[in-house]
Amino acid sequence: MTELGSSEGLSILDFATTRSLPLAAQGATVNVPDEYMKHESLASASVEGLAIQRLLTFAQHSSMLTFVWSDRAMRAVSASPAEYPLAAVAIALTNAVHVQDAGSIPRPFDVEKVREQILKHRLKLDMVSERQILLCLDHEKPSLPTDLYDPSSKRLRRDDEFEAFVDDVLFAQHGVGLNPAHLSKFRLPIAVILRELLENTDDHARTDLDGSVIKPNAMRGLIVKRIMQQRQVPTQRAEGSPPLPSLEFTVFDCGVGYYDSFRRQLLRGQARGLPVEVGSKQVDTIRAHALGPEVPIEVEHSVLLKCLERHSENAIPDPRPGHRGLGLYEVLRALKLLKGLLEVRTGRIHGYRSFLEGELRLQLESASSNTRPGMPKASLLDVKSKYLPKPTAHEMVRGSSVRFVVPLV
Numbered sequence: 001m002t003e004l005g006s007s008e009g010l011s012i013l014d015f016a017t018t019r020s021l022p023l024a025a026q027g028a029t030v031n032v033p034d035e036y037m038k039h040e041s042l043a044s045a046s047v048e049g050l051a052i053q054r055l056l057t058f059a060q061h062s063s064m065l066t067f068v069w070s071d072r073a074m075r076a077v078s079a080s081p082a083e084y085p086l087a088a089v090a091i092a093l094t095n096a097v098h099v100q101d102a103g104s105i106p107r108p109f110d111v112e113k114v115r116e117q118i119l120k121h122r123l124k125l126d127m128v129s130e131r132q133i134l135l136c137l138d139h140e141k142p143s144l145p146t147d148l149y150d151p152s153s154k155r156l157r158r159d160d161e162f163e164a165f166v167d168d169v170l171f172a173q174h175g176v177g178l179n180p181a182h183l184s185k186f187r188l189p190i191a192v193i194l195r196e197l198l199e200n201t202d203d204h205a206r207t208d209l210d211g212s213v214i215k216p217n218a219m220r221g222l223i224v225k226r227i228m229q230q231r232q233v234p235t236q237r238a239e240g241s242p243p244l245p246s247l248e249f250t251v252f253d254c255g256v257g258y259y260d261s262f263r264r265q266l267l268r269g270q271a272r273g274l275p276v277e278v279g280s281k282q283v284d285t286i287r288a289h290a291l292g293p294e295v296p297i298e299v300e301h302s303v304l305l306k307c308l309e310r311h312s313e314n315a316i317p318d319p320r321p322g323h324r325g326l327g328l329y330e331v332l333r334a335l336k337l338l339k340g341l342l343e344v345r346t347g348r349i350h351g352y353r354s355f356l357e358g359e360l361r362l363q364l365e366s367a368s369s370n371t372r373p374g375m376p377k378a379s380l381l382d383v384k385s386k387y388l389p390k391p392t393a394h395e396m397v398r399g400s401s402v403r404f405v406v407p408l409v
């Protein structure tokens, strides 16, 4: 991993790489160059959610950020900001100022109107755009997107409203040659996953360890994107077959992350569902340390798995129509139904589960299991080592970013 020299010459595109970022305690300048609009890496799968999480982590460590916009980037983003998720997040930061790069004298860039446009955005269903973002702000002037929240009660929309929302998104795919009748079987599981993940950002990622609203930025969001998804560990037969045309949904937040939210519940004795059970040695570590160098990566990993299986006992092997389980375990199960892929980035963990067609089938309960035959085990493989469940420590990031991919074929 190469280190980027100083915060002076940072580009917004640096967040879309894996190079480590400079510490920015004193604030930093971030350029938004012309190339931002046509940068290929942002069009590819998985990159943008991770870039946003790195930007939010960087902003968390900075007193103030200054974004210097090229004229072209400023004009393109101002025209349809929700179609540029990374730039939209930059504009919504509360500890940032924006200037236009106009030669020797930078001119201020009035971002207020653009910010308003981002916050009011409703998903455009013409699907001309390849990617869009919906943003929730929980700090300063709170704002919730009406596609996801009921404006009068400010509560997450009901299950049936999520289903209608997903219907609209899926129907729009008709325009790119996919068969809506074929897609209709996807609506329920997608709605379940989306709602569970968004509800989790609402429940677990808006407040700090002491219960106060996260500062300086309390931001959460959803990105919807059309992508081509590669298999992670293809079977021999699928080797060399083309990537799958898919819809990618990314739900991100800049909360305390999975480990610390679990720890918060442990310390307060507050967990919902099953009582928290981890090995007694691990409990001592978790009680003693917030996420940091004192916490072995294995402990952080097993906390994430505990989170995944929190509601697994509520799951029933053969769900009746209309049955809904709870929580992340239900997300895993819906994903299996969709033959999809899930990726979780939080703290130092970057794990995934894949049920894609042509992917090696790993980590299912055996068909003869008494309790959950053929259902997914609550496990994650490491994105770097691909088929090993053993975690590797990635760069520490703030909050969480969970993406799930639904093949549309």
Ligand SMILES: Nc1ncnc2c1ncn2[C@@H]1O[C@H](COP(=O)(O)OP(=O)(O)O)[C@@H](O)[C@H]1O
Pocket (backbone or CB within 6 Å): 196, 200, 201, 203, 204, 205, 253, 255, 256, 257, 258, 259, 261, 262, 265, 272, 273, 307, 308, 310, 311, 326, 327, 328, 329, 399, 400
């Ligand atoms: N976005 C998130 N940020 C931090 N922690 C999370 C997040 N989502 C889930 N978690 C952790 O995972 C646990 C399990 O989530 P879930 O299965 O949805 O159950 P529940 O929300 O009922 O606790 C949560 O209790 C929380 O500790």
Ligand SMILES: [Mg+2]
Pocket (backbone or CB within 6 Å): 196, 199, 200, 203, 327, 328
């Ligand atoms: Mg939940």
